[in-house]
Amino acid sequence: MLSPEIKDRLLQQYPMLRELPAADQSELQATASVMHLPAGTVVFDENQSCQGFPLLLSGCIHVIKAAPSGRELQLYSVDPGESCILTSSCLLGNAKYKARGVAQPDTDLVVLPPPTFRKLVSIHEPFRNYIFSLFSERLTDLMQLVSAVAFQKLDRRLANLLVSKPSPIRTTHQALADELGSAREIVSRLLKGFAEQGWVKLGREQVDIIDETALKRFAEL
Amino acid sequence: MLSPEIKDRLLQQYPMLRELPAADQSELQATASVMHLPAGTVVFDENQSCQGFPLLLSGCIHVIKAAPSGRELQLYSVDPGESCILTSSCLLGNAKYKARGVAQPDTDLVVLPPPTFRKLVSIHEPFRNYIFSLFSERLTDLMQLVSAVAFQKLDRRLANLLVSKPSPIRTTHQALADELGSAREIVSRLLKGFAEQGWVKLGREQVDIIDETALKRFAEL
DNA sequence: TTTGCTGTGTGATTATTGTCACAGACAGGC
DNA sequence: GCCTGTCTGTGACAATAATCACACAGCAAA
Numbered sequence: 001m002l003s004p005e006i007k008d009r010l011l012q013q014y015p016m017l018r019e020l021p022a023a024d025q026s027e028l029q030a031t032a033s034v035m036h037l038p039a040g041t042v043v044f045d046e047n048q049s050c051q052g053f054p055l056l057l058s059g060c061i062h063v064i065k066a067a068p069s070g071r072e073l074q075l076y077s078v079d080p081g082e083s084c085i086l087t088s089s090c091l092l093g094n095a096k097y098k099a100r101g102v103a104q105p106d107t108d109l110v111v112l113p114p115p116t117f118r119k120l121v122s123i124h125e126p127f128r129n130y131i132f133s134l135f136s137e138r139l140t141d142l143m144q145l146v147s148a149v150a151f152q153k154l155d156r157r158l159a160n161l162l163v164s165k166p167s168p169i170r171t172t173h174q175a176l177a178d179e180l181g182s183a184r185e186i187v188s189r190l191l192k193g194f195a196e197q198g199w200v201k202l203g204r205e206q207v208d209i210i211d212e213t214a215l216k217r218f219a220e221l
Numbered sequence: 222m223l224s225p226e227i228k229d230r231l232l233q234q235y236p237m238l239r240e241l242p243a244a245d246q247s248e249l250q251a252t253a254s255v256m257h258l259p260a261g262t263v264v265f266d267e268n269q270s271c272q273g274f275p276l277l278l279s280g281c282i283h284v285i286k287a288a289p290s291g292r293e294l295q296l297y298s299v300d301p302g303e304s305c306i307l308t309s310s311c312l313l314g315n316a317k318y319k320a321r322g323v324a325q326p327d328t329d330l331v332v333l334p335p336p337t338f339r340k341l342v343s344i345h346e347p348f349r350n351y352i353f354s355l356f357s358e359r360l361t362d363l364m365q366l367v368s369a370v371a372f373q374k375l376d377r378r379l380a381n382l383l384v385s386k387p388s389p390i391r392t393t394h395q396a397l398a399d400e401l402g403s404a405r406e407i408v409s410r411l412l413k414g415f416a417e418q419g420w421v422k423l424g425r426e427q428v429d430i431i432d433e434t435a436l437k438r439f440a441e442l
Numbered sequence: 443t444t445t446g447c448t449g450t451g452t453g454a455t456t457a458t459t460g461t462c463a464c465a466g467a468c469a470g471g472c
Numbered sequence: 473g474c475c476t477g478t479c480t481g482t483g484a485c486a487a488t489a490a491t492c493a494c495a496c497a498g499c500a501a502a
Binding site: 071153154 | 457458459460461462467468469
């Protein structure tokens, strides 16, 4: 059951739900529940079956693949206003999760029970289109990722990753390595190289981008 | 416009279309067209926009990413009874293709114009569910692929590829390399290794699997 | 048979990334 | 301050894969 205040935040992030007929809106409000996840919470994991459909209010969920060796690789991340397409996939395909989801900073979300989600998809065209377009986006993202991992050298992938983030990047080398599916040492070395080129400035848990243009040019190359 | 004979083949491959109301079935029949693609035809390519939705009757479409270097990597392939999810994605997300599609052996297919496809998805629940479940399947396949490319050594990926095919595999080392996103020489060398283990027997354009169990065990490892 | 094309085998060499093993640096709590 | 845990720098080395450069084999057409 959602409080009116939560419902408000929900509609703000997911405006297509406003067009939902009143009866269905209150059904949604009645069956959904709210959750708060502290940073680091594992929201779902490989081979689990799916418990509900998340609608993010704040925070972020990182979807990652973990190798037995301990190395990991980020597949994509889910921000407020988006949906975890992997969950849609599990619900609509009746499959199990094939990746792990981790809340990155603290995260607030609304969870729809599977039947409510299925009903929404089936009766409400705007919501359905929204789901489809996210599917579509993730699919192309993943295809990009595959070809990056297969064909691009790590330095370029790292450069890409850096320019994709807002400048004072507050993170550890390990986290960057996990995002790229590589090892910390490599990232450290590459970053050092970038710093020597004058492209970035390094600090503890921090990377400042000095010359974004150069970095971008290098990433494209 | 589809001939009754083609329509028959279509319904055989895509049984969920049988449940379509008669009026819509004849609309589909009226607006769709048939195509024959000789092996090697590029069905679509990167940055093209999407012309229609394919329903395969026979043959196969390989969806690949090509690197500027000339190396390529197969993302997945579409068989009769399946749909090219990338195309759905383009149509439903109004995006451009981000990969190349190549007919592998000669291929026959029915093409739905985009409006017909969209209408089908919107009015016909079985068809929609079918599209969703394919999306879901491809998504998990792609996630598997990403993690294989990122974390698995080439020998294991090759072994996997071999056991996934029916035994007298008629193909060139180059084609296998393209499927894996690697180079021909490497595949040749690895295959030689497998042959030395007694797992396969090599011939020109041919790989016979001798010891499937061993190959599988090696692939799993 | 000769020619030529495609496919395969192979060595040598390089490049890139991963692994291991530490040392030092920094921040926050005590 | 001083300790402790996390983060970072770095060297040495191994492993995997890519690249280059050919030789040769099998097959088919001339």
